[in-house]
Amino acid sequence: MNVIAAISTLFLPSLVVLILLFALIKKKDAYGAFTEGGKEGIRLSVSLLPFLLGMLVAINILRASGFLDAMNQALSPLLITFNIPPDLLPLLFIRPISGSAALGMVADLTATYGADHFISRAAAIVQGSTDTTLYVLTVYFGAVGIKKMGRALTIGLLADLAGMTTAILITLWYFS
Incomplete structure (x- = not known):
């Protein structure tokens, strides 16, 4: 086994031991902090649920409506x-809304055209170059109670447009 593999195998157990030793030195209740963090995680998940449900319904309506x-x-x-293949357009529209729906579209494009096709490569680069702006805004801004998100939406969508444009240009330049 090489050194990098040994380090990567031991990293997480070493981190846990280090945290426990630090808690012992500082005389803190590590288990209590762990369980409190778990409770906060569950509370956060429950508070995010309505926003996630609303986003999933909206995505399904958008896809099913044609x-x-x-x-x-x-x-x-x-x-x-x-020189942009029209088959990429649904991905370009859905990517700012849902990462999982966009990933499904990338998988469909790759299955349809093959991994070495221009459309599959462009789709993969778009997937990696952009973010789920509407998802982030609705879920995370909604969870913390931010109501005014107009500027964040504008900047996020402009960043997505820049990422998509750059991804397609890079694909055209590098793979053509």
Whole structure:
């Protein structure tokens, strides 16, 4: 076994021992702190549940309504002008909303076209270059009670647009 493998195998157990030793030295109740953290985690999960449920319902309505297909048909000529495959459009729309839905789309594109196809590569780079802006805003801002999120939404969506544009340009440049 090489040194890096040995270090990575021992890292987590060493970290746990280090935390317990630190708690012992400071005379703190490590188990009590651990269980209190677990309670806080459960409370946070329960408070996030309505926001997650609302986002999941909205995503399913968006996908089932045919909105993405209609947008794909309407914007296909514009996308072709800029050498962007229209099959990427649903991913570009859903990525700021849901990471898991976007990951499912990337998996579908990869299964359809193969891992070495331009569309699959572009989809993977878009997935890694952008964030789930609407998800983050609704879930985390909602959980802490932030009501005014207009500027954060604008900046987040602009960052997503920049990430998507850069991802497609990099794919065109590197893989063409």
